Amino acid sequence: MYQKILLVIIFILLAVMQVSLFPNLLPYQITPDLVLIVIIIWVAKQGLKKVWLWSIIAGFILDIFTFRLIGINILALFIIACGVGSLAKRFLTAQKTTAFLVILGFVEVGTIVNFFLLNIFTLKNSFFSLNNFLESLFNPTILAWKLLYNAGLFIIIFWLINKIEKTFHLNSGKLLIK
Amino acid sequence: MLKKYFILKIIKISGIVAICLFLIFLNPRxxxxxxxxxxxxxxxxxxxxxxxxxxxxxxxxxxxxxxxxxxxxxxxxxxxxxxxxxxxxxxxxxxxxxxxxxxxxKLAPRKQHNLKSAWVIAQASQGSGSWILIDTGANDGIQIGMPVIVSDGILVGKITAVEKNSSKVRLLTDSLNAVNVIDAETQAKGLLKGRYGLGLIVGMVEQTDVLKVGDNIITSGLGGGMPKGLLIGKIQQVSNTADKLFQQAVIIPKVKYSKLTVVFVIKK
Known part of the structure; x- marks a missing residue:
């Protein structure tokens, strides 16, 4: 029970960091998708069965703090978690370097999927013409920076998780939520 | 057996996606x-x-x-x-x-307004609209619809959501924003709209009106939403709409919305 409460608090803090900490730290006010990266790493390591509900909770918390319509981030994170969950079974191996590169690939693809899903639902009430809608949906500059930031943040988070696992002699089995 | 398992899985996933789409499109207010x-x-x-x-x-x-x-x-x-x-x-x-x-x-000097200062404590990231969160809310008498300015009467947005100690300000660059404006020099009337956080554009300006590059754009006070005379920015480029019925102008805002730290709410 306490673990679940702690996880909710962690997701709240991650969402707050994404909205309040990163806009001023990085150029162009483009923020990395901190919550998305954590969910992808978690699904890749633990499997979809244990993480799908937390992807919905994390999406809900993100919708609250980003003032989006409730459901947008829930849908995006859930779809990405399902995708990563099924692909991880096929492609993830025990070898560290390969696992790192595969999860990095998941993060980059997840970023692109997340970017389009959020833009599609945010722009659904578009006032302008189709050209303006497409211009905002396929903004390559924003997408490129997001891919870069997410890759950088993923490397830091992945390194931290491995460090914690080594320091406390944890393996994937012991990180299970009861 | 395996087939049954897959069908169940697909039904569960479809159910969750359907609920999310219901929440997004019906948006229970x-x-x-x-x-x-x-x-x-x-x-x-x-x-x-x-x-x-x-x-x-x-x-x-x-x-x-x-x-x-x-x-x-x-x-x-x-x-x-x-x-x-x-x-x-x-x-x-x-x-x-x-x-x-x-x-x-009849520009509106600051002395005529009841102002409440506020710190900016969060802002939108790219792609999620243009908004900032300020540290003043219902406890300080803030209400939805109140205009938000910086320094000497430069309009940046309006209050769209109020909590006890914080409020959300939708910036002028948000595509949902629409403000009645005039050219301060030529008195040409138009409607200011945001461009998905990327800039401002004044549209619906009649062909008989004059817009000049470098002119200041201020609020006209029409519609009652905003006080008259609040400065917004300068005209950077003037062009015609695709159907040639109206003129439109790209506006450079007077302030950088991404660098806001302190704002003032005009309390009515």
């Missing part, structure tokens, strides 16, 4: 407002701390990255300073004329 209120109340001290701390760090990074430009900027500023010293002597004479013109144009 106010249903999640109490929940959002609780989360924002809990997170408010963390948001304020993170935002202010990151601002300081961000300024340090900016300063370090700008060192190479400082020499060039110093030279141009010195030249500009000399030019401005000469202009000050001329401006003293023009001050009286400006006061008469301001009275004629």
């Amino acid at each position: 106010g249903f999640f407002k109490p929940v959002r209120q609780i989360f924002l109340e809990i997170a408010y001290p963390f948001q304020k701390t993170f935002y202010l701390a990151s601002e300081k760090v961000g300024h340090t990074f900016e300063f370090l990255s700008s060192i190479s430009d400082l020499k060039q900027e110093n030279e141009s500023l010195t030249a500009r300073n000399n030019q401005l010293t000469y202009q000050v002597t001329q401006l003293i004479n023009e001050k009286k004329e400006n006061e008469t013109l301001r009275e004629q144009l």
Whole structure:
């Protein structure tokens, strides 16, 4: 029970960091998708069965703090978690370097999927013409920076998780939520 | 057996996706407002701390990255300073004329408004609309619809959501914003709209009206939403709409919306 409460608090803090900490730290006010990266790493390591509900909770918390319509981030994170969950079974191996590169690939693809899903639902009430809608949906500059930031943040988070696992002699089995 | 398992899985996933789409498209108004209120109340001290701390760090990074430009900027500023010293002597004479013109144009000086200052504690990231979160809310008498300005009457947005100690401000660059404006020099009327956080555009200007590059755009006060005379920006480019029925102009805002730290809410 306490673990679940702690996880909710962690997701709240991650969402707050994404909205309040990163806009001023990085150029162009483009923020990395901190919550998305954590969910992808978690699904890749633990499997979809244990993480799908937390992807919905994390999406809900993100919708609250980003003032989006409730459901947008829930849908995006859930779809990405399902995708990563099924692909991880096929492609993830025990070898560290390969696992790192595969999860990095998941993060980059997840970023692109997340970017389009959020833009599609945010722009659904578009006032302008189709050209303006497409211009905002396929903004390559924003997408490129997001891919870069997410890759950088993923490397830091992945390194931290491995460090914690080594320091406390944890393996994937012991990180299970009861 | 395996087939049954897959079908069950697909049904579960489809069910969750359907619920999410229902929430997004039907958007039950106010249903999640109490929940959002609780989360924002809990997170408010963390948001304020993170935002202010990151601002300081961000300024340090900016300063370090700008060192190479400082020499060039110093030279141009010195030249500009000399030019401005000469202009000050001329401006003293023009001050009286400006006061008469301001009275004629009925611009809204700050002394006429009841202002509440506020710190910015969060802002939108790219792609999620244009908004900022400020640290003043219902406890300070803030209400939905109140205009938000900076310094001397420069409009930046309006209040669209209010919690106890915080409020959400939708910036002018948000595509959902629409403000009645006029050209301060030619009195041409138009409708100002945001462009998905990327800029401002004035549209619906009649072909018989005149728009000139460099003219100031101010609020017209029509529609009752905003006071008259709040400055928004300068015209950068004038063009016709695709159907040639109206003119439109791209506006450069007077302030950088991504660098806001302190704003003022005009309390009615």
